[in-house]
Amino acid sequence: MLPVDRASNADPARAADGGRADDADLIEALRKSDEAAYRALVDRHSATLLRLASMYLSNEEVAADVVQETWIGVLQGIDRFEERSSLKTWICRILVNKAKTAAQHEGRTITFSDLGDGELVPAVGPERFHDQGPNRGKWSIAPQAWDRPEERLLSKEARAVVERAIAALPANQRLTITMRDIEDLSSADTCSALGISEGNQRLLLHRARSRVRAALEAYFSDVTDAP
Amino acid sequence: MTWKDPLGRIARGRRRRAAPAVSDGGELTCQELVELVTDYLEGALSADDRHRFEAHLDGCGGCRAYLDQMRETILAAGGAAGADLDPAMRQRLMDSFRDWRSSRDV
Numbered sequence: 001m002l003p004v005d006r007a008s009n010a011d012p013a014r015a016a017d018g019g020r021a022d023d024a025d026l027i028e029a030l031r032k033s034d035e036a037a038y039r040a041l042v043d044r045h046s047a048t049l050l051r052l053a054s055m056y057l058s059n060e061e062v063a064a065d066v067v068q069e070t071w072i073g074v075l076q077g078i079d080r081f082e083e084r085s086s087l088k089t090w091i092c093r094i095l096v097n098k099a100k101t102a103a104q105h106e107g108r109t110i111t112f113s114d115l116g117d118g119e120l121v122p123a124v125g126p127e128r129f130h131d132q133g134p135n136r137g138k139w140s141i142a143p144q145a146w147d148r149p150e151e152r153l154l155s156k157e158a159r160a161v162v163e164r165a166i167a168a169l170p171a172n173q174r175l176t177i178t179m180r181d182i183e184d185l186s187s188a189d190t191c192s193a194l195g196i197s198e199g200n201q202r203l204l205l206h207r208a209r210s211r212v213r214a215a216l217e218a219y220f221s222d223v224t225d226a227p
Numbered sequence: 228m229t230w231k232d233p234l235g236r237i238a239r240g241r242r243r244r245a246a247p248a249v250s251d252g253g254e255l256t257c258q259e260l261v262e263l264v265t266d267y268l269e270g271a272l273s274a275d276d277r278h279r280f281e282a283h284l285d286g287c288g289g290c291r292a293y294l295d296q297m298r299e300t301i302l303a304a305g306g307a308a309g310a311d312l313d314p315a316m317r318q319r320l321m322d323s324f325r326d327w328r329s330s331r332d333v
């Protein structure tokens with residue numbers, strides 16, 4: 001049976017990120033009740049799903065229940081899945097719907113109607129720019145290139161800085177940066193799963209990335225200033 | 228100390244497509260550029276705005292460093308992924324599968 005062999009040799013769910021053709025094999029396998037294909041999908045996506053569910057729900061057990069319900073929903077819906085979106089997006093959308101419903105029961109809701117913080121929070125504080133004269137709007141304290149970023153951003157400390165900065169974001173910014181930059185969903189997939197416009201999504205992403213950058217800049221300048 | 232929404236870009240961002248970021252066709256300032264970085268990286272700027280953005284970069288080391296930092300930030304966020312699934316949770320999800328398969332086989 002071909003799908004089983006594929007699933008045991010490689011990780012077909014990982015390949016699914018590459019395109020719809022790989023999705024098609026997985027969908028076909030799931031429809032045939034192929035356990036290996038399901039296990040590969042579960043291993044690939046469940047940590048993501050749990051992370052997303054936790055953003056809607058404060059109770060960890062409820063979040064875990066929502067992830068389980070999501071997989072049951074995937075299995076029950078796979079025969080009817082029309083493949084208008086990628087498999088991963090479809091799964092995320094099921095999760096988001098179930099998490100929203102559960103959050104309503106918990107009395108928590110996240111709305112995308114506002115940005116989660118003030119309307120005009122700049123990406124970089126105004127104190128970094130000249131505020132008058134011919135240089136108005138130019139850097140007064142320009143960013144310095146980070147030293148060996150590719151190496152140092154992988155350090156435990158830098159990762160902790162990123163994780164803390166993301167955890168501190170307003171919920172809708174956190175969801176957006178998580179889907180786009182951590183889980184690597186496309187812009188269209190993120191909008192579709194969250195039910196927001198492209199413009200709103202870009203703005204949330206912009207706010208979120210700007211804050212994480214600022215946290216990393218502070219981290220790099222501390223390290224650089226140290227003797 | 229005033230910070231202005233660079234030419235109304237944020238207000239416009241809540242609607243849909245990119246109207247020109249610089250309505251008068253003038254040069255971008257650094258303070259304006261940093262608000263356009265995400266639109267630039269997402270390919271959402273108009274051809275004119277993209278040209279102005281890149282023209283500013285050519286002459287501004289501070290903004291080039293800023294853009295590099297934003298790219299590095301995106302890569303760093305990607306490195307935050309990868310929590311493993313708790314084995315008990317995995318077992319639970321596999322049990323759901325077996326329940327589903329037996330209900331399907333009937």
Ligand SMILES: [Zn+2]
Nearest residue numbers: 256257287290
């Ligand atoms: Zn500049």
